[in-house]
Amino acid sequence: xxxxxxxxxxxxxxxxxxxxxxxxxxxxxxxxxxxxxxxxxxxxxxxxxxxxxxxxxxxxxxxxxxxxxxxxxxxxxxxxxxxxxxxxxxxxxxxxxxxxxxxxxxxxxxxxxxxxxxxxxxxxxxxxxxxxxxxxxxxxxxxxxxxxxxxxxxxxxxxxxxxxxxxxxxxxxxxxxxxxxxxxxxxxxxxxxxxxxxxxxxxxxxxxxxxxxxxxxxxxxxxxxxxxxxxxxxxxxxxxxxxxxxxxxxxxxxxxxxxxxxxxxxxxxxxxxxxxxxxxxxxxxxxxxxxxxxxxxxxxxxxxxxxxxxxxxxxxxxxxxxxxxxxxxxxxxxxxxxxxxxxxxxxxxxxxxxxxxxxxxxxxxxxxxxxxxxxxxxxxxxxxxxxxxxxxxxxxxxxxxxxxxxxxxxxxxxxxxxxxxxxxxxxxxxxxxxxxxxxxxxxxxxxxxxxxxxxxxxxxxxxxxxxxxxxxxxxxxxxxxxxxxxxxxxxxxxxxxxxxxxxxxxxxxxxxxxxxxxxxxxxxxxxxxxxxxxxxxxxxxxxxxxxxxxxxxxxxxxxxxxxxxxxxxxxxxxxxxxxxxxxxxxxxxxxxxxxxxxxxxxxxxxxxxxxxxxxxxxxxxxxxxxxxxxxxxx
Numbered sequence: 001x002x003x004x005x006x007x008x009x010x011x012x013x014x015x016x017x018x019x020x021x022x023x024x025x026x027x028x029x030x031x032x033x034x035x036x037x038x039x040x041x042x043x044x045x046x047x048x049x050x051x052x053x054x055x056x057x058x059x060x061x062x063x064x065x066x067x068x069x070x071x072x073x074x075x076x077x078x079x080x081x082x083x084x085x086x087x088x089x090x091x092x093x094x095x096x097x098x099x100x101x102x103x104x105x106x107x108x109x110x111x112x113x114x115x116x117x118x119x120x121x122x123x124x125x126x127x128x129x130x131x132x133x134x135x136x137x138x139x140x141x142x143x144x145x146x147x148x149x150x151x152x153x154x155x156x157x158x159x160x161x162x163x164x165x166x167x168x169x170x171x172x173x174x175x176x177x178x179x180x181x182x183x184x185x186x187x188x189x190x191x192x193x194x195x196x197x198x199x200x201x202x203x204x205x206x207x208x209x210x211x212x213x214x215x216x217x218x219x220x221x222x223x224x225x226x227x228x229x230x231x232x233x234x235x236x237x238x239x240x241x242x243x244x245x246x247x248x249x250x251x252x253x254x255x256x257x258x259x260x261x262x263x264x265x266x267x268x269x270x271x272x273x274x275x276x277x278x279x280x281x282x283x284x285x286x287x288x289x290x291x292x293x294x295x296x297x298x299x300x301x302x303x304x305x306x307x308x309x310x311x312x313x314x315x316x317x318x319x320x321x322x323x324x325x326x327x328x329x330x331x332x333x334x335x336x337x338x339x340x341x342x343x344x345x346x347x348x349x350x351x352x353x354x355x356x357x358x359x360x361x362x363x364x365x366x367x368x369x370x371x372x373x374x375x376x377x378x379x380x381x382x383x384x385x386x387x388x389x390x391x392x393x394x395x396x397x398x399x400x401x402x403x404x405x406x407x408x409x410x411x412x413x414x415x416x417x418x419x420x421x422x423x424x425x426x427x428x429x430x431x432x433x434x435x436x437x438x439x440x441x442x443x444x445x446x447x448x449x450x451x452x453x454x455x456x457x458x459x460x461x462x463x464x465x466x467x468x469x470x471x472x473x474x475x476x477x478x479x480x481x482x483x484x485x486x487x488x489x490x491x492x493x494x495x496x497x498x499x500x501x502x503x504x505x506x507x508x509x510x511x512x513x514x515x516x517x518x519x520x521x522x523x524x525x526x527x528x529x530x531x532x533x534x535x536x537x538x539x540x541x542x543x544x545x546x547x548x549x550x551x552x553x554x555x556x557x558x559x560x561x562x563x564x565x566x567x568x569x570x571x572x573x574x575x576x577x578x579x580x581x582x583x584x585x586x587x588x589x590x591x592x593x594x595x596x597x598x599x600x601x602x603x604x605x606x607x608x609x610x611x612x613x614x615x616x617x618x619x620x621x622x623x624x625x626x627x628x629x630x631x632x633x634x
Contacts, residue, residue, distance in 0.1 A: 003073060005058040006080045012047045012054075013084070013091045016483035019044055024410070026623050030616045037561040037615065044483070045567075051484045055095070063102040067109050074106055074115060081119070085126060094487050097126045114165045117153055121171050121178070124149030128182055143185050147198075150179040154202070157209055161218065169219060173227060176206040177234075184237045192241055196254060199238075207231060229273040232261035236286050242293040243332070255293040262290040279321030284309060285329060299336075306333045310356070315363055326363040330356045410618060411562025412472050415555060417614050418607075420465035422551040425602045427461050429593060430547075437589070440540025441513075457544075460510060464517040465548045471497030471518060495530050498522055513541060520545045521552055524585045546587035550578060550594075553586075558607050561615060571604050 019040050028036060062069070062077070069077075077099055083089065084096035100119040107116025127146035153175030156163065163169050180202035183195050209215060210227050235258055242255050265274050266283065274283055288309075292302035310333055313325040334356055337349050430437050435450040441460070442453040450457070472494075482490060498519050516539060523529045523536045525546055536542050553574065560568035569577075575594045582591035593599060 003062070003076050003080070005054050006076075009051060009054050009059070010080075010083055010091065012051050013483050016044055016047045016051075017091060024619060024623065028619070030612065033616055033619055034561065034612055041561060041563060047483050048485075055484055059099075063099065066102045066106045069106075071112075071115075074103060078103055078115070078119060081122065085122075085129075092482060092484070093126050093129065094482060094490060095484065097123055098487075100126070113156070113163065114168045117156065117168055117171050117175075120149055120153050121174060124153065124175075124178055124182075128178065131182070131185055143182060146182045147179065150175050150182055154179045154205075160215065166219060170222065173210070173222070176202070176209060177227065177230060180206060180231070181234050184234065196238070196241070196251075203231060203235065226273075229265065232264045233273065235261040236265070236290070239286065239289045239293065240332075243289050244335070247295070247299075250293065252294070255290075259290045259294045262286050279319065279324065281309065281313075281321035281325045281329075285324065289332075303333070303336050306336065310359075315359065316366075318366075318368055327360060330360050409472065410615075410622060411559075412469055414562060414611070414615050414618055415559065416466050416469050417618065418555045418559075418611055419468060419548065419551050420462045421606050421610055421614075422555055422603060423461050423465040423548050424458060425599070425606060426547050426551060426590065426593075427458055427544075429596070429599045429602075430590075431457070434589075437543045438541075441544060460513060461544060461548070463510075464514045464544075465551060467514050468517050468521045468548060468552065469497060471499060495522070498531050498534070513544075516541075517545055517548055521549050523549070525549075525587045526584050529585070543587065543589075547590060550586055550590050553578065554603065555607070559611070561611065571600070571607060575600070 024033070025036065062073075081096045081099035081103070084092045084099070100123040103119035104116060104123060107113070107119065124146050127142040127149060131142040131146055153172065156172050157176065160169060160172060163172070180199050183199040183202065185195070207228070210224060210231075216222070216224055238254060238258055242250060242258060245251060265278075266287075288297070288302055288305045291297045292299065297305075306329060309325055310329050313329075314322060315326065316322075317326070334353050337353055427438075431451070431454055434447075435454075436447040438450045438457055439445055439447075441450070442456050444450040444453055444457075486494075498521070516534075516536075519531065519534045520536045520539075523531075523534055523545070527535065527537050536545060539545065554571070556563070557569045557574045557577075558571055578586050578591050578594060582588040594603075
């Protein structure tokens with residue numbers, strides 16, 4: 001069986017990844033930037049086409065007949081899947097998962113435990129990584145599939161002494177640690193009890209197994225101390241749960257276990273794990289919270305020490321320790337400050353929280369490209385949440401969040417700017433001819449009162465359109481590198497960008513409108529589309545959301561600079577499609593208005609001229625800002 005196609009696939013994926021994540025060259029002229037973007041989009045489009053042909057025409061026929069292939073080809077497929085995704089590579093998690101699941105089926109059908117377990121472990125690892133990357137979205141959860149894979153592998157400890165392959169026995173230990181580790185994802189308030197019960201069961205099972213003298217004697221050269229050390233490290237990951245529990249209801253059994261793990265890591269660590277893998281800032285953070293949770297230091301002492309960590313930190317340190325101190329420590333500090341609010345000190349605390357959030361935001365603006373994107377996305381979520389809770393200036397809030405998302409994916413940011421511009425063109429047309437359609441915004445009840453708040457309506461529409469795709473920052477790292485047709489579950493991930501609970505707390509009517517736009521811009525005029533939980537029919541500003549939805553479709557479909565997964569259409573072609581779907585997907589009143597030559601001309605001028613100007617302005621701003629971050633250490 002010829003599997004030579006995999007070399008071409010890997011080469012294409014590596015080139016695609018380089019194009020997707022490499023920084024744009026500095027100091028390009030406007031014309032050179034446009035040429036670079038067009039060439040990049042065309043190259044990515046070609047790679048997508050080639051990869052889809054290879055996957056559907058060559059790889060999937062092999063996987064569909066997997067049971068008939070021999071061990072040599074199974075091993076070659078395994079090596080290929082590991083190249084697609086391992087701890088040091090992330091070419092394509094989804095495709096790697098498809099291959100590993102086929103290999104698991106092969107191993108089970110042949111009774112080949114060694115090959116069965118190695119692919120099962122890889123599949124569990126991929127599900128676990130998906131869950132870690134995307135759990136911030138709330139509704140995307142691969143936890144159960146990861147846990148099922150790890151538990152299936154852990155069950156082989158019952159026949160441990162019958163396993164002849166040493167590497168397979170080592171895999172069983174990895175399954176054991178992976179099983180309890182995956183349940184850390186349950187450590188939020190609503191799932192805490194269930195999550196910890198499962199974690200504790202598997203944690204104790206693993207520790208007991210590793211302490212078994214017969215098990216240790218079989219392979220005395222195994223890294224037993226590493227197993228134990230990693231287990232204690234993962235026990236410390238329960239600190240976020242304990243610190244949120246009031247002292248009178250705190251789970252002191254868990255608190256003591258975490259504290260004991262901290263002592264083990266700092267005083268009895270045979271492997272030198274702490275000094276090797278934990279920056280001093282993390283050790284100090286664990287010390288503060290662990291000693292607070294068991295009552296060794298008081299709440300005020302913990303708060304004081306957290307303050308000292310944050311305010312004495314180097315704001316230009318982008319090492320792992322710097323990231324912890326400038327993004328995670330202040331998150332905890334803000335929570336503690338909010339808990340300690342009283343009537344007497346409320347104003348001072350609000351002022352300090354605002355100062356902390358601004359420091360976090362400035363730090364994030366300069367995070368270099370080399371930083372882990374997964375960590376960056378979580379940081380954006382944290383900063384965004386605090387912004388929405390602390391900033392009184394609404395426009396300043398959204399400007400700050402939008403500036404942070406620039407780094408995640410420049411084409412997505414430019415798309416949002418352009419949607420805002422097209423939205424204003426459409427809105428101005430209707431404010432001139434049918435202002436009554438905006439009744440319900442800013443308390444307006446008829447055409448006359450709408451016109452009295454015309455400027456406010458335009459500003460809010462521009463802001464909402466600019467923010468409509470902010471949620472994409474959380475999944476781009478998971479699916480942007482997919483140089484092939486996406487899986488159904490990946491489309492499901494994309495749909496989650498309409499979830500806003502991770503970003504905003506709508507404390508005002510303005511914010512409520514923006515969050516509704518974020519949730520509803522893919523909801524059809526007839527209430528189909530997604531998300532299913534969002535009902536646009538009763539909203540007083542439904543027309544405004546329909547307007548932004550059409551602007552979104554027009555801009556995305558005509559973009560020939562940032563999109564590589566679909567051929568750009570002409571404006572006439574897009575309008576023809578909108579008219580075909582008028583009354584179902586699109587508001588028929590807005591669709592019919594697109595036949596107006598004056599309106600169509602303004603939109604065409606915007607798309608043909610403003611897009612390139614916008615790309616260049618955002619490019620200049622982003623490259624200037626990135627020059628500020630230079631010091632990165634491990």
